[in-house]
Amino acid sequence: MTPGDYLEWAGRQFDPAAVFGKPEALRGVRVIDLGTIFLGPTTTSYLAEYGAEVIKVEIPGAGDTIRALGPSFHQNMSLIGLNEPKNKYFVGLDVRKPRGADIFRRLAARADVLVENFRAGTLDRWSVGYRQLREVNPRLIYSAHNGFGQWGEYGLRRPSYDAIAQGESAMAAISGFPERPPIKSGGYIGDYLGAIAGAATILAALHHRRRTGQGQLIEIAQVECLIRFLDWTWTYHGLTGEHRGRYGNADVAIVPSDIVRARDGFVAISAPTDEAFGSLARAMDEPRLASGPRYATQLARARQEHRDALLERLREWAPKHTTAELVALGDRHGFAAAPVHSGETQSHDPHLAARGAVVRFDDPIYGRLPLVGSPAKLSATPARIKWTIKPIGADNEFVLRGLLGLGADELKMLEAEGVVGRWADKPGQRPPDGWDGAGRAL
């Protein structure tokens, strides 16, 4: 069979038009989200994209800070607020109040998973922590996400933001250029890594529960998660006593690998294997580079004196070509050459559109929105986006009546007491002007 035949077959397995005709991977898993901004809530978005029923609990009149987190507003909602939550049910419930905590415990009794990202011990103090919830639901998987973990002197008194996790873990210290300070990533990479690593850990805990019936407490500390994934940083320190520095865009472990100037922009070029380096040398019209002792093997190319000279040649060669020419050479010869994409070029990229990596989604409340699709494509149980954000408390009736059996009078009383509630009249909370309530689950 030809690769073309395979690609055509694979394309059919992932046909976007067939998605809603297929089952969902995590259907039947009920998740409670009691977090703010990214680290906790993005974890539950990922679970919801694959079919989990996620109930997002927010403080009435305040809600998740993400609703007002810039950089622009559309239909009274922040852009990040429109992008980040997926497929969740929105409940306004003040868990800090005893009646609210009581209702929350009843919700947790019906849940499989809870994700929170408060400072260590906050929910315990409100009587809705793991110790209290496991009493009503021993099968509960309780995932506590924060910066430094739930115990240990150094971390307990420290708040954490994504940028602190990058700073404390040394991610910033090993990124950027030697003559410059440590660089903070342009993206909230500690939050997003913690979110997917947390979501995958929760699935492993569900697997364990299916076999044993046991729930458990999970701790995801953002700083530790980044430390775990700094590849050779720690082995290098341990074996040489040296510390890993900032080496710019050129990789000191894979040679050549760099972001270089092309005639019309910047291109990432990499030849990670000896075979790929042979291809690059042919494309550079210097096939003999790949057979000489200095450059024939990855280990030889990575030696400082060889590496610098080789990168110099690459940086002289690349600007003679346009980005498109370099990408085409990579395709033809078999080395990596990729444009440095921006939001703009991603927006126009037919490959990303065909794969559903960029989707023009039609939301029941907000209408057309450009969104980034779910990265793991599952042929039999694909992810899907059904809706994004809703106003605080939009699904109070569906959840509190449908799941807990609270009647109309009781709900009214709880609303009067401020235990149950909805949005305040503020940007990030207010629904779109003229909203008629369409999109609520009940």
Added chain:
Amino acid sequence: MSVDWPDWARAATDPARTFARPEALDDLLVIDCSQASFAGLVASSFLAELGAEVIRVEPPGGDPARHFTPFGLTRAETGLGYLVEGRNKFHVTLNLEEPSGREMLTRLAVRADVLIETFLPGRMDAWGLGYRQLSALNPRLVYLALCTYGQFGPRAGSAQPNADVADQALSGLAFYTGFLPDPAAESDPSAVHTRQGSWHGWTLGGVWGAFGALAALHARADLGVGQLVDVSPAEALMRSTDISVGWWEMDGVRRSRMGNFDTAIFPYAYFRSRDGYILLAAVVEPAWQALCRLIGREALAREFPSVPSRRPLEVQRRLHAEVEAWTVTRTFEEIWAAAEAANASLEAGVIVVGRVVGTPAEVVANPYYRERGTLAVFSDPTYGDLLLQMPFQKASASPPRLKWACRRPGQDNAHVYANYLGYGRETLADLRRRGVV
């Protein structure tokens, strides 16, 4: 509750007691035949730390990823990156170019729950080892394919090999990470689009791959069948960059580099202190006002009273200089203490201070990460003492763990091939002679 939460949580999740507890995934068999890609290695490490039995299939001579190592340094011929991601895996060699090698992989895959590969799309299929062939023999198989351009779409036929820097570039993250040129400087090669120092594209690809495989296994419990899971590390990292596409399409804004500033909030930036860099953040107004009082520049709070008023880059630069004039004369601990004192009078939304270490050595020196079991000197039976990052999750019922760090290529051939294929010493010797293992 009589016991404080941190003490209770520590007793429940203490890594010292890990080996007294069961493993979450120890009923699973995973075959990882990835090559020259840390995305595949990270995916199988994630599953192996949580208990899955992982068989690493390398070509005779070893995975080229063993040679992705700084300055060409190795220990016993294995690079410093591979020493991290060989963990808990049995290592066998197998030549997939040989028909009998492919036959052996098929026999392993028939028994497996998950197969991980990172070849160019169609390579495994052409060998008769693709999902459509293996699923006919083992319908319960979850087949995870990790490749920069994925298994379908107009670019999927590209002959370009997997490369982390390409994933980082395609994701968009590199575009808006890095310093902006100093307007006064003539040219500055460090003021460019900048990648993360670590292989962050492969990391996200691998963790997303593990997530996808576990989601497919969850579905298998209901459906009875496995499926094909397609993950592009470039897209996995792209999903980790929030709003770039939306910002362009909805506002016409091309998200650009901000150096150590933030796109929306000031201060949420790195500053110099007397003993290194710090993060200083004051996101809401009371915190910003308190910070201005602290540095003795209350007029700034009146001049720039709102988040939007502080957003333009030239304003951020000016305010940064004002704040840094104060931080640079103080140590991290002094700034921390001053912020804590100022925060005592604030209700919600405080001044947040964090450390930005200048080198990884400072992390190694921090006893917290030894106490928590984040980093440890681990005695590996094959490679000796190694400073390693340990599994990052804590869990009360089925915690992850490190059993061994790494193995040599083919070190487990005898055990694995006896266990799964019934091959003894002489059969293996014959296969070795024929270049199959």
